[in-house]
Amino acid sequence: MKKFFIGFAFVSLLIAGVLSYFASGDPDGLDKTVEDTGIAEHAQEHPFSGSTFADYALGGDDKFTGLAGVLGVVVVLAVSFGLFWVLRKKSDA
Template sequence: MKQRVSTRTLVLVGPAICLLLAAVVSFWASGHPDGLEHVAETLGFADSAGEHGSDGSPFADYGTKGVDSGFVSGGVAGIVGVLLTGALMWLVLRLVVRRRD
């Protein structure tokens, strides 16, 4: 017989796992260029890229400004990213539920 997972457990454990992955596993992320950078290099226009709007932001380039340790810098940026994404998702879901009522 399959045991069901309660909504409360899912809501508590799911974000905890996401935060753990963002904080710890992000350190071992690939250092190779992402898909867009790879295509730009392959097609020969990677050098034409200029500054972008988020260059001076506290979490630019998958790190945290002012944190010297690469491990901690990436972990903090990952945690903040998960929290902001979760907050945005919660807000959208609240709006959808209100509209349906």
């Protein structure tokens, strides 16, 4: 049981930490739609666009995308595991 969970976490780390360097930089479907129609002109700057890890980089340097990805994996795992562990039914109750 533990082996599966560790393996699953490792796969996520590998995807976010390494495979992320090979991601397409082109706009996604929604971004492409709003760019091609001019809706994007109304988009506002993200309030946190100047933050350390904005756009999955480190201070705007996307050489560190993998690092940002690993950080994201750790944060999402901690938050979600914590929430779901608290919400769960106790099995030995």
